[in-house]
Amino acid sequence: KAGVTQTPRYLIKTRGQQVTLSCSPISGHRSVSWYQQTPGQGLQFLFEYFSETQRNKGNFPGRFSGRQFSNSRSEMNVSTLELGDSALYLCASSLARTSENNEQFFGPGTRLTVL
Amino acid sequence: GQQLNQSPQSMFIQEGEDVSMNCTSSSIFNTWLWYKQDPGEGPVLLIALYKAGELTSNGRLTAQFGITRKDSFLNISASIPSDVGIYFCAGRIKAAGNKLTFGGGTRVLVKP
Numbered sequence: 001k002a003g004v005t006q007t008p009r010y011l012i013k014t015r016g017q018q019v020t021l022s023c024s025p026i027s028g029h030r031s032v033s034w035y036q037q038t039p040g041q042g043l044q045f046l047f048e049y050f051s052e053t054q055r056n057k058g059n060f061p062g063r064f065s066g067r068q069f070s071n072s073r074s075e076m077n078v079s080t081l082e083l084g085d086s087a088l089y090l091c092a093s094s095l096a097r098t099s100e101n102n103e104q105f106f107g108p109g110t111r112l113t114v115l
Numbered sequence: 116g117q118q119l120n121q122s123p124q125s126m127f128i129q130e131g132e133d134v135s136m137n138c139t140s141s142s143i144f145n146t147w148l149w150y151k152q153d154p155g156e157g158p159v160l161l162i163a164l165y166k167a168g169e170l171t172s173n174g175r176l177t178a179q180f181g182i183t184r185k186d187s188f189l190n191i192s193a194s195i196p197s198d199v200g201i202y203f204c205a206g207r208i209k210a211a212g213n214k215l216t217f218g219g220g221t222r223v224l225v226k227p
Contacts, residue, residue, distance in 0.1 A: 004157070033213050043158075043203065043217035056214045090157050097212045103148070104213060106157035 002027065004093050004107035012113045018079040021110045025072050025093030031055075032074040033104065034066060037088040046089075049074050050097055078112075086114045118142075121204055121218030127226040128194045136202060136221040137188040144206030147180050147187040148215065152201045161202075162189070191223075199223055 005024045013019050025032050033056075034046040045058040049068035066076040072093075078085055088111050092104040121138045128134050138147070146165055150158035162173050164180035164187060171178055177190045187206075191198055204218040 031213050033215070035215075035217075042219050043205075043215075045214045045216070048213050050212070056212050058214070092157075092213075092215075094213055102213070103160055103163050104215065105160060106150075108155075108157045 004091055004105055006089075006091050006107040006110050008110060009108065010111045010113075012115060013081050014115050015081055015083060017081050018077065019081060019112060020075055020077045021089055021091075021112075023074045023076075023091030023093075023107060025074070025091075026105060029093040029095050029105075030072050031094045031097055031104075032068055032072065033092045033094075034074070034076050035090040035092065036060075037090055037109070038086075043090070046076065055097065081114045083114050086112060088112075119204055119206055119216055119218035121221055123221060124219065125222040125224065127224050128191075128198065129226045130195060132194050134191045134194055134198075134223065135188060136204075137186060138204035138206075138218045139186040140206060140216075141185065142206075143184040143208070144216075145184070145209045146207040147178070148205040148207070149176075149178050149187070149189045150203045150205060152203065152220075154200075158203055194223075196225060199225055 007022045031050045033048040037043045048056040052068045063079045068074045088109040090109045091107045094104045119138050149161045152158045162178040169180040175192045201220045203220050205215040
């Protein structure tokens with residue numbers, strides 16, 4: 001079974017631009033969560049999507065948004081990029097939303113550099 | 116908000132040694148997870164713990180879910196060079212769905 005895939009793997013943008021990142025979950029998984037990883041703040045939760053609906057959101061400004069499609073693939077968008085948005089953006093997929101035996105598996109991430 | 120304090124921040128290992136790291140929190144979690152991340156890759160799940168007091172092994176790795184639900188530890192026995200990497204603990208509460216709160220990580224390095 002293929003793992004979580006994220007595209008692109010690397011991206012360079014300039015301040016003020018916007019960016020869209022894509023995540024394809026493991027086949028059959030319906031939940032997709034996004035995380036931002038930086039050296040200073042570590043791994044921080046952005047949002048979670050399940051059945052095309054945002055179920056949970058972290059403490060990020062409205063410039064960060066996302067969506068999920070009917071095939072469970074998800075995209076996240078960052079508008080008006082700032083230098084501080086440079087980070088590794090990780091996507092994680094899981095089968096459902098219950099706590100028991102519902103492990104989350106991460107993709108390799110998209111490394112975003114904002115110049 | 117919830118925070119996980121992970122220690123140590125870094126450690127050096129010598130092949131064959133046993134190593135230990137832990138996470139503590141002021142909040143209660145329903146699930147504890149341990150991940151390992153290699154450079155340029157996403158975190159890989161090592162062990163998942165679902166019940167207070169649970170002790171689970173995965174090869175040379177052993178992790179426990181603390182009785183108070185506020186802590187967890189991970190042990191690596193007989194370390195080998197490929198154990199180098201960053202280890203993260205993560206906690207989840209039922210009310211937050213799949214939202215994970217991560218510790219700051221323990222960087223495991225090889226003794227020169």
